[in-house]
Amino acid sequence: MSLAAVAALTAGGAASGITGAINRGPAPAPRLSVPAVQGADLATADRGSAQRSTAQAGSAQRGSAQQGSGQQGSSQRGSAQRADRPNIVMVLMDDFSMDLVQTMRSMRQMKRAGASYSHAFVVDSLCCVSRSSLFTGQYPHQTGVRTNTSGARDAMPLGGYAAFAGYGNRERAFNVTLQGSGYTTGFVGKYLNEYEYVKGRTLPPVPPGWSQFNVVFGSAYDGWDFDSTYVRQGRLRTRHHAAPPLSAPQKERDKAYAGSVIDRYATKFIKAHRDGDAPYFLEVAPYAPHNRTQPQPYYPGDPVFPPAFRDRPAAGRKGNCGPVACTSLTTRDLPGFGDDRRDNRPRKANGKRARAWNTRANPFRPAQSVADLRNRAMMAQSVDRTVRKILRLVDDNTYVVLTSDNGFHLGQNGLGRxxxxxxxxxxxxxxxxxxxxxxxxKRAELTSNIDLGSTFEDLAGVTSPAYRSGQSLVPTFGDPALVRRNHVFFEHTAQALTKLDPDSALNGDELDRIPSYVAVRSRTGLLIRYDMDTDVRRNAWAYEFYSYKNRVWEKKNAFAQPRHAPEVQALMAKLAQWDQCAGATGGQGVPPGCRSLTQ
Structure with a gap:
C-alpha cells in the first residue's frame, strides 16, 4: 500500500487502524489463550542485593510494573521526597548500530557495572517513528506516527511532530506522568522531526511535561551552525550557535560542535538538579552518529558522517576511539556485508516466489562503506565522552540508561547505506x-524501546496507564536470569522520501524502496510480512523468514524450507494474533492478552 493510500485511510480518523488498514494479514488464526503479564515485585526480583538501600527498595516496590487504569490522575501516587525516589538519565543516540559498540568505553564501563540487554530492539528503524513510540510506550499504529515527515499539507499528517502532536501523543508521553508525580523533567538535544524553528514562523510551543526544554535543531545534523531552545520568563526562545571559521583553533571549532553543545546543556542540568528537593528525569539526545543532511558540508572536506575535529585522524593521530581503534574497523565488522540479495527474495504464502522489493546492487564501494563505518565510530566518541561525564556527575541514587533510536546498515544484506x-x-x-x-x-529477555516509558514510571513509583503496550524492565534489574518475554513486534510504513526528510540525503534513496511490513522476532527467528501492493483496495502479502541459530544475519529467505515450518507457523500465529490487537489506538487501553503476546 502506498503512502498516499495510507493518507486516505488516516484521514478518516487520527491514528486509526494501522495494521488493519496498512497490513491486515490473512484470515486470523484462532486466538491463543495467553495469560496477561503482571508486573513482578522488584523486592522479589532483587532479593539479596546489597546494592539497594531500604528507601530505594521501597520506592521500586511502589512502582511494580502493573498496567493501570489509563487515567493519568489515578496513576500518580502522591509526592515523594527526593531521597525516596531515584533520578533517571536516558541517553538516546541517533542511528547507532551494534558494530560501533566495540569502540565505546562508556558501554564497556556500563556493561561491567550494570545490565546489558543482548536482545534489545526498536518497533521501527526510523527516527521519528521510533522516538514517538519510546515516548508513549505504544506501537506506531497506536501513535499514528508512521513516517519521519508529515506528508502532504492538505492531508492528515502521517508522521513528524505534526502527527505526534495532532494525535494526542504529547499528553500520553511518559514525561508528563513523571512531571505530574513530582519529577523535574529535562530534555536536551534532538527531539522529533519537523519540530523546529523556521524564520518568519512562530516557534512551536513547549510540549507538556517538560520543566526544561533545550531542543537542538537546524543544521545540527551537519555538526555546526544550528539553533537551540531555552525557556525564559515562561517563553520559549531560540539561541543560534554559529560555526567558527575553518581558520579558528581546533578547540574553538569543537566547542561549537553539536555534540559539545548538547554535552554542556546536559551537564548543566545535572549539576543544577542533583542536590535539589525533587527527583529529576533527563533525556539527552545527541545527533551522532547520524549522517549530515546537506549535500555540501559546512567545512570543506567534511565526510558524510562528520566527527568532531579532535576525533579525526590527523598528524599521526588515529582518532579518539576507545577499546578498538576507529581506523582498524573493516568490512569484517559488518556481518553480511556484500551478500547477494537474490536469495532474500520474498515468498508468497504458498511458497512461490514473489516480486523482489530491492534488486538494485549496493551503490557504494567497500572502501566507501569502510570510510563511513570509521567516521561513524569517530562521531560516536563525542557521545562516549558525554556518557562517561554523566556517569561521573550523577549520585548513587541515579539510573543511567544508554540506547539508540535505531540501527543502520552499510552494505550488509546487499543493501547500501x-x-x-x-x-x-x-x-x-x-x-x-x-x-x-x-x-x-547480561539479560536474555527480548525487549523493545516501548518498554522504556513504563520502566521509568515504575522507577518513579507510578502505575503506567493502560494504553501503554510496553512493560517495565525493572523486574530484570535485580535478576539477570529472568525471562518473561520471548517475542518482539515491528511495523513499518512505506514512504516516498522528500527533501524535508533527513534520511533522504546522501543515502542513495535506500529507504523509499522498502515496502510496508509487520514482523515478529523471536530469539532464534524473524518473520516479515510485506504488503507488496500499492493499491489501497488490495493486499499482496509476501514473506521472509530467517533463522539465527547458525548465524547472526539474514543470509537466505528460508520461509519455504520444510525444516523451518514449525517455527514459521508459530510466528505466523503470533502475527495473526497481533492483527487482532491492532484495533486499540490512541488513548484506548490495551487488553492484557494483547500485551502478553510478547511471551
Whole structure:
C-alpha cells in the first residue's frame, strides 16, 4: 500500500487502524489463550542485593510494573521526597548500530557495572517513528506516527511532530506522568522531526511535561551552525550557535560542535538538579552518529558522517576511539556485508516466489562503506565522552540508561547505506542500564524501546496507564536470569522520501524502496510480512523468514524450507494474533492478552 493510500485511510480518523488498514494479514488464526503479564515485585526480583538501600527498595516496590487504569490522575501516587525516589538519565543516540559498540568505553564501563540487554530492539528503524513510540510506550499504529515527515499539507499528517502532536501523543508521553508525580523533567538535544524553528514562523510551543526544554535543531545534523531552545520568563526562545571559521583553533571549532553543545546543556542540568528537593528525569539526545543532511558540508572536506575535529585522524593521530581503534574497523565488522540479495527474495504464502522489493546492487564501494563505518565510530566518541561525564556527575541514587533510536546498515544484506528494514542491522540496538539495585550481567529477555516509558514510571513509583503496550524492565534489574518475554513486534510504513526528510540525503534513496511490513522476532527467528501492493483496495502479502541459530544475519529467505515450518507457523500465529490487537489506538487501553503476546 502506498503512502498516499495510507493518507486516505488516516484521514478518516487520527491514528486509526494501522495494521488493519496498512497490513491486515490473512484470515486470523484462532486466538491463543495467553495469560496477561503482571508486573513482578522488584523486592522479589532483587532479593539479596546489597546494592539497594531500604528507601530505594521501597520506592521500586511502589512502582511494580502493573498496567493501570489509563487515567493519568489515578496513576500518580502522591509526592515523594527526593531521597525516596531515584533520578533517571536516558541517553538516546541517533542511528547507532551494534558494530560501533566495540569502540565505546562508556558501554564497556556500563556493561561491567550494570545490565546489558543482548536482545534489545526498536518497533521501527526510523527516527521519528521510533522516538514517538519510546515516548508513549505504544506501537506506531497506536501513535499514528508512521513516517519521519508529515506528508502532504492538505492531508492528515502521517508522521513528524505534526502527527505526534495532532494525535494526542504529547499528553500520553511518559514525561508528563513523571512531571505530574513530582519529577523535574529535562530534555536536551534532538527531539522529533519537523519540530523546529523556521524564520518568519512562530516557534512551536513547549510540549507538556517538560520543566526544561533545550531542543537542538537546524543544521545540527551537519555538526555546526544550528539553533537551540531555552525557556525564559515562561517563553520559549531560540539561541543560534554559529560555526567558527575553518581558520579558528581546533578547540574553538569543537566547542561549537553539536555534540559539545548538547554535552554542556546536559551537564548543566545535572549539576543544577542533583542536590535539589525533587527527583529529576533527563533525556539527552545527541545527533551522532547520524549522517549530515546537506549535500555540501559546512567545512570543506567534511565526510558524510562528520566527527568532531579532535576525533579525526590527523598528524599521526588515529582518532579518539576507545577499546578498538576507529581506523582498524573493516568490512569484517559488518556481518553480511556484500551478500547477494537474490536469495532474500520474498515468498508468497504458498511458497512461490514473489516480486523482489530491492534488486538494485549496493551503490557504494567497500572502501566507501569502510570510510563511513570509521567516521561513524569517530562521531560516536563525542557521545562516549558525554556518557562517561554523566556517569561521573550523577549520585548513587541515579539510573543511567544508554540506547539508540535505531540501527543502520552499510552494505550488509546487499543493501547500501540506510535503515528501515526489520533486519538485525536496523532494529537491534544497544541497551545498558546502571543504577541502584541493578545486578551486573547480561539479560536474555527480548525487549523493545516501548518498554522504556513504563520502566521509568515504575522507577518513579507510578502505575503506567493502560494504553501503554510496553512493560517495565525493572523486574530484570535485580535478576539477570529472568525471562518473561520471548517475542518482539515491528511495523513499518512505506514512504516516498522528500527533501524535508533527513534520511533522504546522501543515502542513495535506500529507504523509499522498502515496502510496508509487520514482523515478529523471536530469539532464534524473524518473520516479515510485506504488503507488496500499492493499491489501497488490495493486499499482496509476501514473506521472509530467517533463522539465527547458525548465524547472526539474514543470509537466505528460508520461509519455504520444510525444516523451518514449525517455527514459521508459530510466528505466523503470533502475527495473526497481533492483527487482532491492532484495533486499540490512541488513548484506548490495551487488553492484557494483547500485551502478553510478547511471551
Amino acid at each position: 540506510g535503515k528501515g528494514t526489520a533486519y538485525d542491522t536496523d532494529v537491534h540496538v544497544p541497551l545498558y542500564v546502571v543504577g541502584p539495585g541493578v545486578v551486573p550481567g
